[in-house]
Amino acid sequence: MIKLALNIERAEKLIELLKSDAYIELETLVLKDDILFQVPTQHEATFFRLLNEIIDKESGFWLDTIDEKRKVYPSECLYFESLGYEVILVNSFYKDIFLKHTLAELEVILADLKFVRISKTVIVNLDKIEYIKPLLNSKLELSLPGGIKLEVNRSYLKPFRLALKEKGGF
Structure with missing residues (x-):
């Protein structure tokens, strides 16, 4: 009890x-x-x-999309990815939502939540990681729902491990 x-x-x-x-x-x-x-x-x-x-x-937060302002809940977010000049949110419904924010702005918005940057172009939700696999050259591969695979680059490895300890409960 x-x-x-x-x-x-x-x-x-x-x-x-x-x-x-x-x-x-x-x-x-x-x-x-x-x-x-x-x-x-x-x-x-x-x-x-x-x-x-x-x-x-x-703990829902508001994001500016191409068309509107939208309330987003952390449990719906898988990851954010920058594709050239566009940033997309890939959510648990496997729909891409195009945002008007940069990844740097998103890092500030998501600082108190269980999100961490894993490469120059990706911020991932720690709660959505199903499996972590070590790769060559000090990289990690993250498995997310829906068979999504993301790589943690070497330069982001230390902050990623720290975030797992502090935010992820590992």
Whole structure:
């Protein structure tokens, strides 16, 4: 069993999701500004999956596309790639979205999220990496959903490993 305190607003959203999506009611205790959850071991995975969904929705950010401003959620992003003068977002729906941002601007926007630059032309979502394979010449190959393969270039290897430790939970 784990115990976790969440602010009231986030806790109420989580309680609603637990009831409607997972049909789970947990023991809670209302504190001054928080709600304390007591989560039995058998419900931990569901609890954290739903909590991550709530956090992901809260951490959405706005990007300028060719046509409009668009709200994007980190869980939808696989990677960003610069193709000449155009930057595209490849999302989990495997649709390319053309952006008006440069990769340098995106690095600033994504700094607090689980994204890292892996080459001169690519920023990847650490949460979407399924497999990491070492290659020759101190490079790495990343496998993403849909059979997508990306390379971590040598000059970005050290920052990539650091980001895995700090942001990726490895």
